[in-house]
Amino acid sequence: MLVGAVDGCDCGEPLATLVPDAAVSPASLDWGTVAVGVPDVAEVQIGNRGTGALDVVAVTIEPADAGFRLLAVPTRVQPQRAEVVPVELSAPFPGDYVAVLVIVTDDPDTPEVRVPLRATGGVGRLVVEPEPIDFGVVHEGPGASRVVTLRNDGFDFLSVRGASFVDGAGFVIDTATLPASLGPDESTVLTVTLLPTGAMLDGLAEPLLRDTLRLDASTGPQDVEVQARVNLAPVARAVERDTRQTTVKVGAGTPVFLDGSETFEPEGDDFVFQWSVAERPAGSAAGVVGQGQPTVRMTPDLIGRYVVRLRTTDEYGAFREADVTVLPRDLAVVLSWEPAADAPCRAFDDDACAAMTADERARRCCGQSDLDLHLVAPGGALGDYGSCPVACEDVAFCAEEGDAHVDSCRS
Numbered sequence: 001m002l003v004g005a006v007d008g009c010d011c012g013e014p015l016a017t018l019v020p021d022a023a024v025s026p027a028s029l030d031w032g033t034v035a036v037g038v039p040d041v042a043e044v045q046i047g048n049r050g051t052g053a054l055d056v057v058a059v060t061i062e063p064a065d066a067g068f069r070l071l072a073v074p075t076r077v078q079p080q081r082a083e084v085v086p087v088e089l090s091a092p093f094p095g096d097y098v099a100v101l102v103i104v105t106d107d108p109d110t111p112e113v114r115v116p117l118r119a120t121g122g123v124g125r126l127v128v129e130p131e132p133i134d135f136g137v138v139h140e141g142p143g144a145s146r147v148v149t150l151r152n153d154g155f156d157f158l159s160v161r162g163a164s165f166v167d168g169a170g171f172v173i174d175t176a177t178l179p180a181s182l183g184p185d186e187s188t189v190l191t192v193t194l195l196p197t198g199a200m201l202d203g204l205a206e207p208l209l210r211d212t213l214r215l216d217a218s219t220g221p222q223d224v225e226v227q228a229r230v231n232l233a234p235v236a237r238a239v240e241r242d243t244r245q246t247t248v249k250v251g252a253g254t255p256v257f258l259d260g261s262e263t264f265e266p267e268g269d270d271f272v273f274q275w276s277v278a279e280r281p282a283g284s285a286a287g288v289v290g291q292g293q294p295t296v297r298m299t300p301d302l303i304g305r306y307v308v309r310l311r312t313t314d315e316y317g318a319f320r321e322a323d324v325t326v327l328p329r330d331l332a333v334v335l336s337w338e339p340a341a342d343a344p345c346r347a348f349d350d351d352a353c354a355a356m357t358a359d360e361r362a363r364r365c366c367g368q369s370d371l372d373l374h375l376v377a378p379g380g381a382l383g384d385y386g387s388c389p390v391a392c393e394d395v396a397f398c399a400e401e402g403d404a405h406v407d408s409c410r411s
Helices: 002-007 350-354 358-364
Strands: 022-025 029-034 040-048 054-062 068-070 082-089 095-105 112-121 126-129 133-139 144-152 158-165 171-174 180-182 187-194 208-217 220-231 247-250 256-259 271-279 295-298 306-314 319-328
Touching: 022 095, 022 112, 029 040, 029 082, 040 054, 040 095, 054 068, 054 082, 068 095, 082 095, 082 112, 126 208, 126 220, 133 144, 133 187, 144 180, 158 171, 171 208, 180 187, 256 306, 256 319
Parallel strands: 029 112, 133 220, 247 319
Antiparallel strands: 022 040, 040 082, 054 095, 068 082, 095 112, 126 144, 144 187, 158 180, 158 208, 171 187, 208 220, 256 295, 271 306, 306 319
């Protein structure tokens, strides 16, 4: 009856039919080059330009194992609205990734829409900064260091297994940070150091050191040029003034004169002398008199080993050092004493003694006595020096370092 009533009704305009109309955007997805192993999401929109609701029957990726994954799928799109389909790309390896996003709806005109998907998993790329590594001018003595950054500027993990210099020109590298695994945009650092010496320049036409830093990376060996111009230091030479030796034996209280006048500057630069007592017995206060001069004096105040060091520095800061060793005599017996608290000499202080004549000072002031100390063998007598070996009969003085009879003759 209802059908008949409708057929017999004169209702004016015919009823409109509600029809969905699918519109998919974009027509294709291209991620370009992406970082390997780093997920990246892009979106496809399913729009409905029709008058009726659009049912999404299915959304799939062909092939399913191509490296793309659907994160969400809408089931219906209302008229004049759009829904998002997020697609995740996960490129586990370098190379090309290709697939098709297939969208099936109840659009009567276009029930299926195919959206091409494309991406490229990139490769790692090792970038060295700075490149080349130029130290500029490096001064002998202080030397110099440069920090080198190794950065992965690519799209895949890479590893730097080691680093070394090809020619052995004198550069040294600290490899404590290696091996290193670097993801995209990650970095590590190396420290390259140069402590130049004159020997490194032997045979070179100019004071320029060159070498090649070779990096052992998973992307292949990579070479970086390294260079430095060297400023040589003055060649420091220090000896005992009279013997011209670098080792001398003296007794405590005997001044030692040290001579650095044979120092020379190979490049003609101005330079200065700086002396120091680098090693001394515990409790010693001995110092250098004449600082800054080519020749200085040092008086050992205790028995023991002293090392006097000369550093010669040019106007640019390059320096070298030379040592003179001062040793005690083979046998040293020291007698020391302190005047009693009520000794008459205690009545005069340093200023009063300084104002006296030498004779008055010797008679009235403390510390002016002259006491000889003699060592006598058990059962011996003062003045009995025994007899010398035959080989020593012609040796007039106590033999010292460098003499022919140093091991057998002593007076």
